Amino acid sequence: MTKDRPLSHFDIVVIGGGPAGMMAAGRAAELGAKVVLIEKNETLGKKLLISGKGRCNFTHNEFDIRKFAEKFGRNGRFLYSALALFGAREVINFFESRGVKGKAEQGDRIFPEKGNAQDILNVLVKYLAEGKVNILFNSEVTGFKQEKGKISQVLLRDRQISADKFIICAGGKAYPQTGSTGNGYQWAEQLGQTVIAPVPALNPVKTSEDWVKELQGLSLKNVSLKLFQNGKKQDERFGEMLFTHFGVSGPIVMDMSKNIGALLKNGPVKLILDLKPALDFKKVDKRIQRDWGKFRGRMFKNLLKGLLPLSMIPVIIKLSGIEPEKQVDHITRDERNKLVHLLKELELTPTGLLGFKWSVITSGGIALKEVNPNTMGSKRIENLYFAGEILDLDGPSGGYNLQECWSTGYLAGESAAKRH
C-alpha cells in the first residue's frame, strides 16, 4: 500500500484493542497495510481476558454457517459472508496453528486447551507484532475529521492521526469497567450512521421474591425456565441457572434476559421454573407418594432430600405452607398438590435487568442496513468500516459473540487492506 506518505500517515487506523480490533488490525497488516491500533486502556483485550470467567469460550463447535448465523436471530444473515471467510473452523485453525488448541466442552463451547484466556490474547499480540502494527495505548479517541464525504483524521485527546481507512471496533456498552463505554455509537451518529438504541443482553435478572436471597449461590442444572406475559408463553429454555442475592442469573436466564427486558417495557412478566422437567405433574406426584409410602410416620421436612438441593428445602417448605414437622402420612392431597406445583411451576417475578454494568453483551448498535456485509464497509462513508460488538448483532452465550468479533474483524481488516 502507500509508501510515499509521511510517518504519521497510516493506511489503516483501527480503533479499539478488543477481539474485533486486534483481529482487524492483524489481518490488515498481514496483507501488507501500515496499521495503527488505538486503545484507550493501558493494555489490549481487557474484556477478552475476563471472558468465559477467564477461560475464554472463544467460539462454538458449529461449522454450518446458516446454523451459526441463526443464533443471532433475524440479523444473523448479515454474518454469512464474514462466517464464510473466517468462521468457527477457521478460527479454531487460526489459534491452533499458532500453538493454542481448542477444546470442546459441555454444549459444544470451545475453550483454549489450557483454559486460559491469556493464551488467546498472546496469540493476537504476536499476530499484531508479526504485522508490525503500531499500537497506541492510553490513547482515547474523541472523534473524527471529515473532508469531502470521507474521514481524513481520527482525533485523540492530544493529537490527530491521518489515514486512508478507518475501522471502528470500540465495542458496545456492556461491562464499561473494561473500557467499552459506548463511545463508538456517538461517533457513528455524528458521522451519519443510524444506531439502533443499545440495550443490555446476556444480563442477570432482578426478581421481587425475598426468598431468592436465601438461595444465593445455588446453581441448578437441567431445569426448564418459561417466560410468560399476559398468560402467553414468550420464551422457554432448558439448562443451567443460578440464584443470586438480587434474583437469577446463569446461562438460561442470561440468554432470556433480552426478551425479559423488552417485554417488561409493555407490562409485568412471570418466570416459571420447572425443577423436574423430565417428569410431568402426575409422575412427580406418584414419585412423592411412592417415597412417602416407604417412610410412614417420618416428618415432611426430612423427606425432601432426594427431590431438592439441600439449600432449597427450607424455602420450598415455607412456600408450601405445610407444617415442617407434620408426618408425611398426615399430609393432605391438596398439600401434596401444592408441593408438586412448586416443583413444577415455581414462580419468579422479574422486575428488571441488572443493567450494562454487568451485561455480557450489548443488543443494538450500528444499523446493519447501512453496512456492507461483504466488506464491513459503511454504505454512507466509503473509507469507514465497523466490526465486533458495536454492530447491531448479539448472540447467545456459548462462544457466538467472540466468533462474531473474529469474523467481522477479519473481514473488515481484509477489505480495508485491499484496494477496491
Ligand SMILES: Cc1cc2nc3c(=O)[nH]c(=O)nc-3n(C[C@H](O)[C@H](O)[C@H](O)COP(=O)(O)OP(=O)(O)OC[C@H]3O[C@@H](n4cnc5c(N)ncnc54)[C@H](O)[C@@H]3O)c2cc1C
Ligand atoms: C464478563 C464477560 C464474559 C464474556 N465471556 C464471553 C465468552 O466466554 N465467549 C464469548 O463469545 N463472548 C464473551 N463475552 C462477550 C465478548 O467479550 C465481547 O463480545 C467482545 O469482547 C467484544 O469485542 P469487541 O472487540 O467488539 O469490543 P471490546 O472487547 O469491548 O473492545 C473494545 C475496545 O475499544 C476500546 N475503546 C472504547 N472506546 C474507545 C475510545 N474512545 N478510544 C480508544 N479506545 C476505545 C475499549 O477500551 C476496548 O478495549 C463476555 C463478555 C463479558 C463482559
